[in-house]
Amino acid sequence: MNLKQFNAIVSRPADLRYDYFVKKTANTQMLWGLYNEGWAMTTAPDGSALLPLWPEDEFALHCAIDEWNGYTSRPLDLHAFMEKILPKLEQDGVRTAIFYNNSDSAIVGAGKLLEDLKAALARS
Template identity: 45%
Template sequence: MNNKEIEVVSKRPASKRYDYFIKKVADFEEVWGLFDEGWAILEDHNGNHLMPFWPKKEFANLCAVDEWKNYKAEPIELGDFMQEWLPSMKEDGIKPSIFWNSNDLAVLEIDTLILDLEEELKKY
């Protein structure tokens, strides 16, 4: 990925970054999270737990700052993400936050994310 692409995509609105996420994750069959001694978790203004995910390592690394400065981008295989991670997160009451860019993010229900990924994967 070149720096220009990273900059342009990162500045898109959350809904456009979500669309990009779905397409790239389906293309490369992996999702990226930040990991140190555990996976990075956000808390929204209501105290809900959110786990951030990105479509590419480069985007995840951009968010490895401040309290996450020691975190490293780690891949998660898409099949594991859809079949194990998301159902487990749903049980634990953790919502996925998609493509945080230090400003905003797309937060959605796990069932919606799974359906969107399944629909995109049908195209392959």
């Protein structure tokens, strides 16, 4: 992906970045997080825990600054994520911060993300 394409995608509103994330993740069967002796986490304005996730390596690395300086991008297999991680997040009350761009993200419950990913997989 060239810089122009990268900037066009990363500058979209959070809801459109979420749609891109769901489609891209269903297509590639992979998603990305940031990792450094544990997965990068953040908090919502209400103080609840969020797991940030990205559709591609480049977008995750773009956010490896400030509190995530020193983190590296790490891939996650979509099916394992859907089967093991999303149910655990739902159980623990942890939501997801989808496609953070160093400004904002789509904050989505794990159950909703699971539904959307299943629907996208059914369409692909």
